[in-house]
Amino acid sequence: MAGLGLGRTSSVSLRVVAANGLFRAGAWDEAEREVATAWSAGPSGAQMLELRLARARLRMGRGDLDGSDVDLTAAELIAGSTGLPKQRLPLLILRAGLEMWRGNPELAFAHVGKGLDVVESGIDDVFAVAPLLWHGARAHAQAVLAGRPPDASGLRRLRRHRRDLLDRGDRSAPALRGVIASYEAMCSAEDARTTAGSDP
Structure with missing residues (x-):
């Protein structure tokens, strides 16, 4: 997807799917790497929303409740603006x-x-x-x-x-x-x- 010029959109969405699956499978370190790679692409809109939710889930799982709250608050703002x-x-x-x-x-x-x-x-x-x-x-x-x-x-x-x-x-x-x-x-x-x- 990145090679097709979709590095900030479809590529991010696929990495979020992978991160969520890895989280549920207990491979949290790998999930965090997928989130970090997706984050580095500089997504916006729906992809940023998905990414924030994935990172909030990981942070909550790790006990970083304040970090999770930051991501959820940002996701709420994005969801409000993108409908x-x-x-x-x-x-x-x-x-x-x-x-x-x-x-x-x-x-x-x-x-x-x-x-x-x-x-x-x-x-x-x-x-x-x-x-x-x-x-x-x-x-x-x-x-x-x-x-x-x-x-x-x-x-x-x-x-x-x-x-x-x-x-x-x-x-x-x-x-x-x-x-x-x-x-x-x-x-x-x-x-x-x-x-x-x-x-x-």
Whole structure:
């Protein structure tokens, strides 16, 4: 892509895909090298947004919460100026995760609520919706355990979206059905943390 003159666009997007995959595979050093190489290309717009999100994820994973916050704030500015609603969902998921690390489950739950607004606007990417719902279950459980449960209407909304996703899974290919079932199992485990005698 760089050889075709697309070093600041398509090449960056491909490196971001690689970085995210490497992150999920646990190869964080390699993921950081991909991010650094993409950064050196001087991207802007959508590619810079994707790159900021990838770097925020890595920084959060390494415990650099302030660095992650800087990248997410920059990504929010880019998303606002470029009008990319599809990128709002990963941004809000990362925001929710950051607030969970900071010990602010109510704020994390609020970010999930904003994410559900995006879902309801027509963004239905399972690989973004499922983690959003899991973050919501985590945030709700943690807030309940801290004695500060979010309002019941937010929980009902979250559970309605979980049911919708499960229904969608029933009509999906087996591989996708497995992803949805895995996230629902994690959500159910989070729910169980708020009940007496929950199973570790």
